[in-house]
Amino acid sequence: MTLPAFDLLRPTTLDEALRLLSEMPDALPIAGGTNLIPDLRKGSHAPGSLIDVSGLPELCCIRRKEGHLLIGGGVTIAELLDDPMVAQTTPILTEMASSFAHTLVRNRATIGGNLVAAAPCCDSAPALLVLDAEIDLAGPEGTRRLPLAEFLVGAFTTRRESNELLTCVRVPVPSDRSYTGFVKMGLRKISCMAKIDVAVRVEAHSDGRCEFARIAIGAVAPIAYRAEAAEAHLAGNVLDAVAIAEAARLAGASAHPRSGSEYKRQVIEALARRLLTDVAGRIEGGS
Amino acid sequence: MTERRPIRLIVNGRAHEVSLPPNTTLLTALRDLGCTDAKNGCEQGECGACAVLLDGEPMNSCMILAWQADGARITTNAGLGTLERPHPIQEAFADAGAIQCGFCTSGMVIATKALLDRNPDPTEAEIRDALSGNLCRCTGYGQIAAAVHLAAERLRNLPSWSASSASEDGQEPAFKKRVLASDDVTGEGGRS
Ligand SMILES: Cc1cc2nc3c(=O)[nH]c(=O)nc-3n(C[C@H](O)[C@H](O)[C@H](O)COP(=O)(O)OP(=O)(O)OC[C@H]3O[C@@H](n4cnc5c(N)ncnc54)[C@H](O)[C@@H]3O)c2cc1C
Ligand code: FES
Ligand code: FES
Numbered sequence: 001m002t003l004p005a006f007d008l009l010r011p012t013t014l015d016e017a018l019r020l021l022s023e024m025p026d027a028l029p030i031a032g033g034t035n036l037i038p039d040l041r042k043g044s045h046a047p048g049s050l051i052d053v054s055g056l057p058e059l060c061c062i063r064r065k066e067g068h069l070l071i072g073g074g075v076t077i078a079e080l081l082d083d084p085m086v087a088q089t090t091p092i093l094t095e096m097a098s099s100f101a102h103t104l105v106r107n108r109a110t111i112g113g114n115l116v117a118a119a120p121c122c123d124s125a126p127a128l129l130v131l132d133a134e135i136d137l138a139g140p141e142g143t144r145r146l147p148l149a150e151f152l153v154g155a156f157t158t159r160r161e162s163n164e165l166l167t168c169v170r171v172p173v174p175s176d177r178s179y180t181g182f183v184k185m186g187l188r189k190i191s192c193m194a195k196i197d198v199a200v201r202v203e204a205h206s207d208g209r210c211e212f213a214r215i216a217i218g219a220v221a222p223i224a225y226r227a228e229a230a231e232a233h234l235a236g237n238v239l240d241a242v243a244i245a246e247a248a249r250l251a252g253a254s255a256h257p258r259s260g261s262e263y264k265r266q267v268i269e270a271l272a273r274r275l276l277t278d279v280a281g282r283i284e285g286g287s
Numbered sequence: 288m289t290e291r292r293p294i295r296l297i298v299n300g301r302a303h304e305v306s307l308p309p310n311t312t313l314l315t316a317l318r319d320l321g322c323t324d325a326k327n328g329c330e331q332g333e334c335g336a337c338a339v340l341l342d343g344e345p346m347n348s349c350m351i352l353a354w355q356a357d358g359a360r361i362t363t364n365a366g367l368g369t370l371e372r373p374h375p376i377q378e379a380f381a382d383a384g385a386i387q388c389g390f391c392t393s394g395m396v397i398a399t400k401a402l403l404d405r406n407p408d409p410t411e412a413e414i415r416d417a418l419s420g421n422l423c424r425c426t427g428y429g430q431i432a433a434a435v436h437l438a439a440e441r442l443r444n445l446p447s448w449s450a451s452s453a454s455e456d457g458q459e460p461a462f463k464k465r466v467l468a469s470d471d472v473t474g475e476g477g478r479s
Contacts, residue, residue, distance in 0.1 A: 037349075037352075041331075052352075103401070104346055108346055191419035
């Protein structure tokens with residue numbers, strides 16, 4: 001099937017890309033194209049021009065700087081999966097990447113494209129929410145920084161202006177008493193869109209108590225969100241079976257599922273309980 | 288606005304200068320060049336029949352714009368071996384009975400090549416994960432996984448194969464001619 005007509009511009013620097021985006025109000029960025037190409041085929045977008053940002057050097061690297069992991073907006077899911085520094089500092093991103101689509105898509109799909117597309121089932125969002133990630137948006141007037149939770153507004157909606165590019169995902173490197181887990185449930189074991197994502201992170205005190213917790217849920221609401229009541233229940237507490245069960249119940253109760261409400265509520269509760277139990281076991285083992 | 292522009296695609300070791308409009312996918316460009324071993328299954332990124340190696344990494348060519356591949360080295364199944372000298376992966380697929388209609392096979396072989404280049408001795412789970420973007424409607428995945436195990440074993444005993452591919456020295460793969468001929472019979476050659 002032929003794609004609708006558009007022009008394709010291939011700037012070689014970020015500045016040039018930003019200038020083109022500002023000059024052409026009907027232009028859209030394209031990175032891996034794994035969302036955009038199918039969307040163009042369906043006719044859900046009809047841009048006059050596409051601006052290829054996939055090769056921009058400013059967007060392509062993963063670095064560690066001043067206590068942060070800086071992931072360029074053009075980094076692919078495969079690069080995230082293969083990066084030893086990511087595996088060491090934020091293993092939850094490695095886990096997320098290993099459950100994301102499959103190799104053929106992972107080699108194209110970018111983290112920036114995933115967040116800007118802001119699909120309800122976007123897998124990177126819940127993992128990044130528990131890490132307290134922020135994102136950098138570059139525009140003609142410079143770069144602004146937003147917490148990811150603020151950037152994501154709703155299904156397919158973000159705070160990005162049409163002339164901005166997502167240049168960087170900033171993840172504060174968690175302490176060495178940080179424990180995380182991620183689980184994705186879909187219709188198949190691998191290579192599917194999420195029906196439910198649950199991500200957890202527990203920062204533990206040296207005595208093993210939970211200092212604070214983050215629990216994020218994806219794919220059951222218009223956009224991934226944090227289950228704050230469940231998080232609050234764990235803060236300051238020992239992660240015993242009773243505390244975990246109640247936090248998991250609250251996580252389930254937080255869901256506003258798109259369909260199959262009761263079933264999904266129960267699954268979220270079970271997944272949260274499993275992840276937290278696993279984390280609690282590792283805290284005891286490691287302390 | 289959407290005028291053609293010349294780009295350079297290095298397909299199976301051969302450089303091609305082609306003039307294409309910007310809304311052409313790499314899959315369409317390859318098939319128009321006669322590389323009809325890259326199949327058009329779904330054009331949605333779901334089936335992997337269009338998989339090719341782009342600078343060594345496996346990707347769905349239906350989701351790449353040809354201009355984005357300007358200057359890249361592209362390898363299709365036909366670039367891995369010839370009829371006279373098939374690649375051990377191609378041979379293993381035939382020997383293990385991992386082919387029925389063959390529509391998925393090019394993509395399966397490409398995904399297998401990418402896997403074995405990185406991991407010469409994969410587990411069953413690693414094989415299933417690496418091929419999870421490739422759908423097959425006929426053979427069943429058991430034989431395909433068996434073919435990958437067989438290919439891995441043969442390649443471990445023949446390490447020189449993993450380093451070089453038959454057409455990288457610019458040789459025209461005879462294999463391609465056969466694929467073309469069978470495509471013409473099914474009318475597949477003209478589809479884009
Ligand atoms: C078969 C298949 C399986 C998939 N599986 C999953 C999955 O398991 N989990 C999941 O979350 N998603 C999945 N997806 C969706 C998709 O692959 C991801 O959302 C991907 O991360 C999108 O990135 P991209 O680089 O391909 O984006 P593109 O398609 O290039 O762009 C997506 C959107 O983001 C914009 N954009 C891209 N980059 C930038 C930037 N740097 N700054 C500003 N705007 C930008 C584009 O204009 C467009 O609107 C799947 C898709 C397919 C086809
Ligand atoms: S044709 Fe490209 S993935 Fe199906
Ligand atoms: S052999 Fe027919 S689709 Fe796989």
